[in-house]
Amino acid sequence: MPEEKTDLLLQEHGLKKEDALDMLRQMWEIRMFEDRVYDLLGRNIIKGASHLYAGEEAIAVGAVSVLRDDDLITSSHRGHGHCHARGAAIANTEEAKQEHYDKMMAELCGRETGYCLGRGGSMHIADVEKGNLGATGIVGGNIPVATGAALAEQMQGTDRVVLCFFGDGAAQTGNFHESLNMAGLWDLPVVFIVENNLYGMSVPLSNAAAKADIAERACAYDMPGIVVDGMDVLAVREAVGEAVERARRGEGPSLIECQAYRWYGHSRSDPRAYRTKEEEAAWKARDPIPNFASWLVEMDICSQEEVDTLEEQVEDAIDHAEQFALDSALPPGEEVEEFVYAPFQWTEADYAKERELREKCRIGGPDTRKILYREALVEAAREEMERDPSVFIMGEDVGLYGGAYGATRGLIEEFGSERVRDTPISEATIGGAAVGAAMAGMRPIAEIMYVDFTPLAMDQIANQGAKNRNMFGGKTIVPFVLRTEGGAGRSIAAHHSQSLEALWTHFPGIYVVMPSTPFDAKGLLKAAIRDDNPVMFIEHKMLYGVEGYVPDEDYVIPYGVADIKREGTDVTVVTYSRMVHRALEAAEKLSEEGISVEVIDLRTLKPLDMDTIAASVQKTGRVVGLTEAYKTGSFISELAMRIQEDVFDWLDAPVVRVAAADVPVPMSESLEDAAIPN
Numbered sequence: 053m054p055e056e057k058t059d060l061l062l063q064e065h066g067l068k069k070e071d072a073l074d075m076l077r078q079m080w081e082i083r084m085f086e087d088r089v090y091d092l093l094g095r096n097i098i099k100g101a102s103h104l105y106a107g108e109e110a111i112a113v114g115a116v117s118v119l120r121d122d123d124l125i126t127s128s129h130r131g132h133g134h135c136h137a138r139g140a141a142i143a144n145t146e147e148a149k150q151e152h153y154d155k156m157m158a159e160l161c162g163r164e165t166g167y168c169l170g171r172g173g174s175m176h177i178a179d180v181e182k183g184n185l186g187a188t189g190i191v192g193g194n195i196p197v198a199t200g201a202a203l204a205e206q207m208q209g210t211d212r213v214v215l216c217f218f219g220d221g222a223a224q225t226g227n228f229h230e231s232l233n234m235a236g237l238w239d240l241p242v243v244f245i246v247e248n249n250l251y252g253m254s255v256p257l258s259n260a261a262a263k264a265d266i267a268e269r270a271c272a273y274d275m276p277g278i279v280v281d282g283m284d285v286l287a288v289r290e291a292v293g294e295a296v297e298r299a300r301r302g303e304g305p306s307l308i309e310c311q312a313y314r315w316y317g318h319s320r321s322d323p324r325a326y327r328t329k330e331e332e333a334a335w336k337a338r339d340p341i342p343n344f345a346s347w348l349v350e351m352d353i354c355s356q357e358e359v360d361t362l363e364e365q366v367e368d369a370i371d372h373a374e375q376f377a378l379d380s381a382l383p384p385g386e387e388v389e390e391f392v393y394a395p396f397q398w399t400e401a402d403y404a405k406e407r408e409l410r411e412k413c414r415i416g417g418p419d420t421r422k423i424l425y426r427e428a429l430v431e432a433a434r435e436e437m438e439r440d441p442s443v444f445i446m447g448e449d450v451g452l453y454g455g456a457y458g459a460t461r462g463l464i465e466e467f468g469s470e471r472v473r474d475t476p477i478s479e480a481t482i483g484g485a486a487v488g489a490a491m492a493g494m495r496p497i498a499e500i501m502y503v504d505f506t507p508l509a510m511d512q513i514a515n516q517g518a519k520n521r522n523m524f525g526g527k528t529i530v531p532f533v534l535r536t537e538g539g540a541g542r543s544i545a546a547h548h549s550q551s552l553e554a555l556w557t558h559f560p561g562i563y564v565v566m567p568s569t570p571f572d573a574k575g576l577l578k579a580a581i582r583d584d585n586p587v588m589f590i591e592h593k594m595l596y597g598v599e600g601y602v603p604d605e606d607y608v609i610p611y612g613v614a615d616i617k618r619e620g621t622d623v624t625v626v627t628y629s630r631m632v633h634r635a636l637e638a639a640e641k642l643s644e645e646g647i648s649v650e651v652i653d654l655r656t657l658k659p660l661d662m663d664t665i666a667a668s669v670q671k672t673g674r675v676v677g678l679t680e681a682y683k684t685g686s687f688i689s690e691l692a693m694r695i696q697e698d699v700f701d702w703l704d705a706p707v708v709r710v711a712a713a714d715v716p717v718p719m720s721e722s723l724e725d726a727a728i729p730n
Contacts, residue, residue: 065286066118066293069353073362075117075285076348078140079109079341080366081153082133086316088370089132089160089174093320097378098160102174105133107315110340111247112137114288115215115310118296124183124201124492125215126194129175130247130314131187132156134217135167138184153373155179163380169525170383171391178524185491186524190511191252192222195231195244196484197516202235202242202305203485204492207444207470213299214242215292221252223266227512230478232307234485236273237476239304243295246309247282253318254326267309275305282312283340313338391526392560394584398610406575406609413571413601420603426596428574429459429535433497435606436581437467440495443581446473447482447499447535456501457537457596483509483534487517487586490532495581503538503552503590510555517586518561529584533577539630539680540728541594546716549724551629551681556588557658557690563587563611564657568632570600572655575609582608592630592680612659616668620650624668626691627678628654634729635678657687665691666699673704680728683711 067075086106092098105112112133116125121142127134139152159166160174167179178186185201188194198216205212222228223246235242246266258264270277276298280291288310295306313335317324324332345359413420423431437443444467445460451474454461464472475482479500486498500506506513513534520530540549556564563585567573573591580587617632618639625635632653639649650668654661669675675695677688692707713727 065289071117072348072353073358075113076341076344076359077362077366078113078137079285079344080363081140081369082106082109082112082136083341084366084370085136085153085156085373086132088157088374090316090320092161092374098174099162100173101319102160103130103319104314104316105130107335107339108247108249108282108312109133110285110344111245111282111288111310111312112217114285115217115245115292116141117289118293119213119215122183123213123215123296124185124205125217126185126198126201126488127177127187128194128218128222128247129187129189129191130219131177131217132160132174135177135179135184135187139179139182142182150369150372153369154376157373157377158380161377161380162382163377164383165376165380167525168523168527169391171525172523176523178527180491180524180527185488186520186528188516190515192218192225192227193484193511193516194218195222195225195227196481196512197488197491198242198244199231199235199240199481200485200488200490200496201492202240202488203238204489204494205241206238207489208493211300212241213296215245215296216242217245217247219252220246220248220250220266222246223269224252227480227484230476230481231484232270232273232275232305233476234478234481235305236275239302241299241302242305243292243299244305244307245292246307248309248311249314251314251318251326254322265309267307270307273307275307277307277309279309279311282310283338283343285340285344391522393563394521394529396583396585396611402608402610403613406607406613409603409607410571410615413603416601419605420601422599422601423570424596425570425573425591425598425600426458426461428570428600428602429577429591430461430463431602432574432577432581433460433463434466436578437463437471440581442493443495443497444471444473445497445499446475446486448475448477448501450474450499455499457591457593459535459591459596460499479505479508480512484512484516486532486534487512487520487530490517490530490586491520491528496532497535497581498532499535501536502548503536504547504550506534506536506552506588507555513586513588514559514562518559520561521585522561530586531584533580533587533589535589535591537591537593539592539594540712540717540724541630543719543721543724545719549717551679551712553588553590553657554681554685554687554690556590557687561586563659565589565611565655566629566657567591567655568595568629568653570598571602572609572615572653574602575607576611576655579608579611583611590629594630598633609655611656612661613655614661614664615653615655616650616664617653618649618651620648620672622648622672623674623676624650624652624665624672625676625678626652626654626665626688628657629680631678631680631729660691660694662694662698665695666702669695669699670702673702675703675707676710677707678710678729680712682714683709684714686711
């Protein structure tokens with residue numbers, strides 16, 4: 053073919069010769085990398101589960117080839133291909149490319165030189181510095197995160213685009229439907245790419261979906277749905293390129309279904325008994341790598357010699373990556389607790405200032421004023437939104453309605469519907485979008501109306517948000533607040549009255565805050581918004597009308613500082629949230645009988661102020677733990693064990709737990725009163 057015709061052919065696809073060869077090289081790199089991983093798994097050098105991308109190389113390479121260096125991707129647990137393509141596309145020297153392969157292989161081998169310092173491994177590989185927000189081991193878990201990242205880009209006024217890769221199995225999850233609905237509703241710059249390889253794990257798509265044509269579902273969410281041959285790198289490039297440009301122009305999301313086939317089973321141990329040899333042979337005849345190489349030679353874009361040389365170079369690079377990984381050290385065991393939380397440096401001056409203001413606001417006086425608990429929350433959000441344009445609110449009925457309990461009332465009039473966003477009833481995507489938006493530069497305050505509903509978002513908050521920083525080797529921050537409320541008192545029964553804080557204290561990587569007064573609510577919410585970690589901020593429905601003093605000046609309350617709400621010498625009551633008020637009432641009655649009760653308000657359950665508790669136990673020798681949660685598995689039960697471990701020698705009697713009955717919270721007022729400590 054004459055040279056000018058060759059150039060014209062490549063121009064049709066927006067490519068130069070070196071671009072086309074680089075795409076071929078990347079596909080070979082992914083294939084050889086995955087073949088090598090398969091071998092290392094068999095030799096037990098790579099541990100654990102690893103889900104290989106071989107056969108689907110054209111999707112990752114074709115899709116990523118149309119991105120700019122500042123665009124973002126999220127990935128699935130079959131994420132080596134996406135990670136490789138993103139990193140290789142950005143690497144602009146041979147040394148940088150080799151470093152990329154080395155870090156990927158080292159991560160899969162669990163070495164400290166890996167992208168995530170050995171903490172993520174195969175299913176959680178990420179390269180956040182190159183815009184890869186990471187892979188997830190939860191099917192569909194990354195889809196809300198990508199939606200939130202796209203929301204952040206839209207709100208920040210960039211024209212960056214997010215690619216979201218996931219498999220056909222994820223298209224059956226609630227995350228898929230909730231996220232596409234939110235993205236379509238808000239015209240977010242995200243391209244959803246379904247890698248349809250016909251099987252979830254072993255179940256074929258035809259047995260898993262009432263409607264197997266995934267792309268056709270896009271019309272329900274007001275976005276284009278496109279089917280493309282996922283074995284053709286140029287077809288993928290063209291389809292994704294059009295979707296990316298559409299998103300970049302502000303015209304919203306797209307759904308692209310790339311039909312392909314995985315060479316290996318779901319994992320190395322998969323015998324593939326559910327597939328026939330004839331089916332495998334038919335798909336392998338369409339192998340995207342040799343077919344693209346042959347096309348390049350047939351079209352006179354390059355010679356067979358260039359193709360052969362390229363293949364040899366790739367094999368050398370993978371050999372180097374394997375050796376680099378095997379020569380690298382495992383991370384030292386003493387570093388196991390690193391990177392769980394992003395550091396926040398409180399100073400002695402911060403602690404001293406908070407103590408001063410706390411004492412002033414106990415009784416009020418000059419430079420203080422009395423407000424309601426709900427007003428304290430509104431003020432905290434308002435002041436932080438005025439201070440920092442990256443702070444915004446999202447959740448069910450937080451806008452015009454002002455929140456179910458008035459804790460966002462009036463903010464939409466001040467900041468508009470862009471920064472006070474009413475969402476669909478989609479708890480998982482509210483939580484996941486907050487994670488993605490936080491990773492992409494925003495500071496969301498997400499609200500889930502009742503703590504009873506937070507388990508619907510548990511994967512997104514606990515797995516995608518709280519574990520994120522540690523899994524990705526300390527290279528991310530996830531600064532978001534999840535506001536919710538719990539507790540009994542309004543006769544609204546078992547699905548709207550629980551105290552589920554113990555669930556959230558269980559997960560590493562997330563703080564848990566439960567204020568009992570307006571002073572605490574305002575200062576702790578402001579601290580939570582400024583913090584670089586996920587924070588579960590749990591209010592109590594019966595406290596919104598409680599009055600208390602706050603200072604006129606700006607203030608924050610450091611985490612991990614309990615407040616002795618009443619001093620005493622005979623017994624220590626440790627509690628939090630509404631039960632602080634019940635404890636103070638009981639202490640007042642007991643004082644009439646000559647019993648001196650010290651009441652400690654924890655304020656934050658995590659981090660926990662054991663120093664204040666220990667000092668009180670040394671003084672009184674007796675402890676009552678008080679909670680509105682069910683006794684079995686409650687946070688107070690954990691606290692009792694901590695006291696046993698830390699200050700056993702100072703106890704004069706066993707720790708006593710006063711808690712709710714182990715029954716679903718009843719609706720009837722008489723039964724509700726009987727179930728909850730009073």
